[in-house]
Amino acid sequence: MSNNRKAKRAASGVNPFADRLAAFAAKVEGRGLDAAVVFGQSNIRCLTGVDCDNAYLLVGGGKVVFYTDFRYSPAVRRTAPWLKVDDIKKLNGKRPLRLGSMKLEKIGYESSITCARLQTLKKVFPKARFTDILGDVTDLRAVKTQGEVAAIRAAVKLNDEIWAKAMAAFRPGMTERDMARVIKHMMIDLGEGEAFETIVCVGRNAAECHHVPDDTVWNGREPVLVDMGVRLGGYCSDMTRNIVPERPSPLYKKVYALVLEANRRAIAAAKPGMTAGDLDKVARSFLERNGFGKAFGHSLGHGVGVDIHEKPAAAKGSKTKLEPGMTVTIEPGVYLEGNLGVRIEDLVVITEDGCEVLSASGK
Ligand code: ZN
Ligand code: ZN
Numbered sequence: 001m002s003n004n005r006k007a008k009r010a011a012s013g014v015n016p017f018a019d020r021l022a023a024f025a026a027k028v029e030g031r032g033l034d035a036a037v038v039f040g041q042s043n044i045r046c047l048t049g050v051d052c053d054n055a056y057l058l059v060g061g062g063k064v065v066f067y068t069d070f071r072y073s074p075a076v077r078r079t080a081p082w083l084k085v086d087d088i089k090k091l092n093g094k095r096p097l098r099l100g101s102m103k104l105e106k107i108g109y110e111s112s113i114t115c116a117r118l119q120t121l122k123k124v125f126p127k128a129r130f131t132d133i134l135g136d137v138t139d140l141r142a143v144k145t146q147g148e149v150a151a152i153r154a155a156v157k158l159n160d161e162i163w164a165k166a167m168a169a170f171r172p173g174m175t176e177r178d179m180a181r182v183i184k185h186m187m188i189d190l191g192e193g194e195a196f197e198t199i200v201c202v203g204r205n206a207a208e209c210h211h212v213p214d215d216t217v218w219n220g221r222e223p224v225l226v227d228m229g230v231r232l233g234g235y236c237s238d239m240t241r242n243i244v245p246e247r248p249s250p251l252y253k254k255v256y257a258l259v260l261e262a263n264r265r266a267i268a269a270a271k272p273g274m275t276a277g278d279l280d281k282v283a284r285s286f287l288e289r290n291g292f293g294k295a296f297g298h299s300l301g302h303g304v305g306v307d308i309h310e311k312p313a314a315a316k317g318s319k320t321k322l323e324p325g326m327t328v329t330i331e332p333g334v335y336l337e338g339n340l341g342v343r344i345e346d347l348v349v350i351t352e353d354g355c356e357v358l359s360a361s362g363k
Contacts, residue, residue, distance in 0.1 A: 043137045197212075
């Protein structure tokens with residue numbers, strides 16, 4: 001039996017990520033590595049379904065071993081009975097790690113780990129040569145499973161509900177911090193809290209695209225930009241909306257209409273086979289043609305999953321091809337320093353022939 005087939009068998013059972021884990025094992029083998037060690041919590045979760053903050057996963061030679069400590073091993077055995085669980089103390093850096101008769105000389109590792117962990121790896125694999133395999137895992141994570149899309153869809157739906165409730169609760173006289181707190185508390189009550197710190201920008205504060213909510217008071221006549229994401233079932237949502245005042249300035253009105261059009265054009269264009277860079281270009285070239293190219297200083301979007309920022313990056317020049325099952329934000333923005341800022345962000349899932357917009361809040 002090839003290592004590839006063995007890995008597939010080791011990863012099968014009821015692991016909802018068995019295909020992804022088998023694909024990862026195949027990449028490790030394809031690179032000629034004896035094994036790969038995965039430390040990243042989100043990476044481990046997306047390969048095994050297990051969320052654990054003190055664990056590492058060893059994949060290689062047709063084996064998959066989940067190392068953790070006694071606090072977590074009963075829960076791991078219960079929730080993921082298909083996994084072989086072992087004691088994390090074996091990776092204490094004091095003696096070389098052995099796995100039966102497996103030779104462990106070419107080891108894959110994530111370049112995102114701390115120096116201390118890399119030093120430990122060098123001690124437990126004293127003769128090994130190390131190869132970065134971080135990109136292999138994050139590439140696989142970019143395409144979501146059906147279960148993951150369902151979880152993200154549920155998070156986005158909750159995000160829409162919280163936004164509707166928040167808008168009804170906002171009153172003139174509230175500060176940005178007050179408004180952010182309203183949203184945060186609803187996210188804790190109805191979901192698993194914020195996916196990232198909610199951004200609330202009153203008036204010209206929106207010109208700073210990652211402004212931290214402060215004591216600026218909303219007078220009810222200024223625009224408000226809110227960028228929010230809730231975590232639910234371990235997955236994130238991400239959405240930006242703007243409260244447009246009854247009588248916006250002519251410039252705000254113009255910018256809002258252009259950003260909305262850029263958002264709509266990118267949504268209409270998104271489809272499998274196109275590069276993430278070309279998707280960015282759809283919105284960017286539209287804003288450039290209308291004189292606001294320089295004011296759109298960030299990328300069009302990013303993948304969303306267990307982490308708020310995942311692959312693919314819908315950024316200038318990105319050669320990543322969009323594939324069905326990728327979840328990506330479409331968030332053009334225009335920022336005029338000291339004056340105004342508008343960003344409109346939706347989360348979409350790439351389908352067989354285009355994309356489906358998950359965010360349903362009015363814009
Ligand atoms: Zn956002
Ligand atoms: Zn975003």
